[in-house]
Amino acid sequence: MSTPVLICDDSGFARKQMARSIPDGWDVSISYAENGQEALECIRQGKGDIMFLDLNMPIMDGYQTMEAIRKDDLPCLVIVVSGDVQPEARERMVAMGALDFIRKPIDNDKLTTLLKQYGIYDGEATASSRRADARLSHAASQDERLDAYRELVNVAMGRAGENLAKLLNEFIDLPIPNVNVIESNELHMAIAEINHNDSVSAVSKGFVSAGINGEALVIFSDANTADMVRMLQYDDEGDELLQLEALMDVSNILIGACLNALSTQLNVSFSHSHPILLGRNRGLDSLLHDSISRWTKIMAVEIAYSIKSRDISFDLLLLFPDSAMEKVYTRLVDMTENNA
Incomplete structure (x- = not known):
């Protein structure tokens, strides 16, 4: 039976x-x-x-x-x-x-x-x-592809959350990733939740491998910066340099772990650019405009991490140009088929 x-x-x-x-x-x-x-x-x-x-x-x-x-x-x-x-x-x-x-x-x-x-x-x-x-098919509908992208990122999100939890000794609440394929000038509508914060800081890191390229950004509400310095147990939460160091440390943990997990699932090895502070105490639209103005259509993946015990939230945003989307899906399907 x-x-x-x-x-x-x-x-x-x-x-x-x-x-x-x-x-x-x-x-x-x-x-x-x-x-x-x-x-x-x-x-x-x-x-x-x-x-x-x-x-x-x-x-x-x-x-x-x-x-x-x-x-x-x-x-x-x-x-x-x-x-x-x-x-x-x-x-x-x-x-x-x-x-x-x-x-x-x-x-x-x-x-x-x-x-x-x-x-x-x-x-x-x-x-x-x-x-x-x-059975998995290369001839998938747009909804099926978005679902596959979401699952790909879901795994990567979990790895990044695990690493951050170890660093901060806190439980990280993980969301369902929000995945959209949009025109670049529509990005601000796809991440409206982040826009609830009038003033944010953002750290960016580019990545590329095997025809797959993109940009990862970690976006912080400026109201959370001092709390993150305290969690990292730095000496002076009011020190501007320490706040910047905290942003960079958390960003490197999140982006690094996420890209490593994507690399494993796609069987590629990403080359990373050095992290760049896009800005402090600015509106989100102005920060993002510099990063995506060179692309026409993008896949935007928003991951809204939070630490509920500390009332802290921040977002990891993965941006892929349309030229990379087909390669991402093809490699994901091929890897799944080969590992079966």
């Missing part, structure tokens, strides 16, 4: 990646859910004896889903599959009853080892690249 397996992730691309990672020799019937609310309905219908659960989702996230499973004592073994790999995230989910925690993107051999460890599966480690509903 087939084992009912449920894959819960808001990304269709991620659901396909997870389905392709399930060993071929494991007799399973797979169902899918796009959020925790759908997942709970599936479990109650007997479609989720084992669930692979994402954390960052709309409507009902992984934490809320796990809490509901525990509260209602639902018959489901949960393995978390997430880009958010902060130790506190793992501890919280395991404390609520999750079996284990797997880092995205899935390592097929590690998944098989984990399934064997818990007595769930005892066969070979061959991944199931033949599942009809898990």
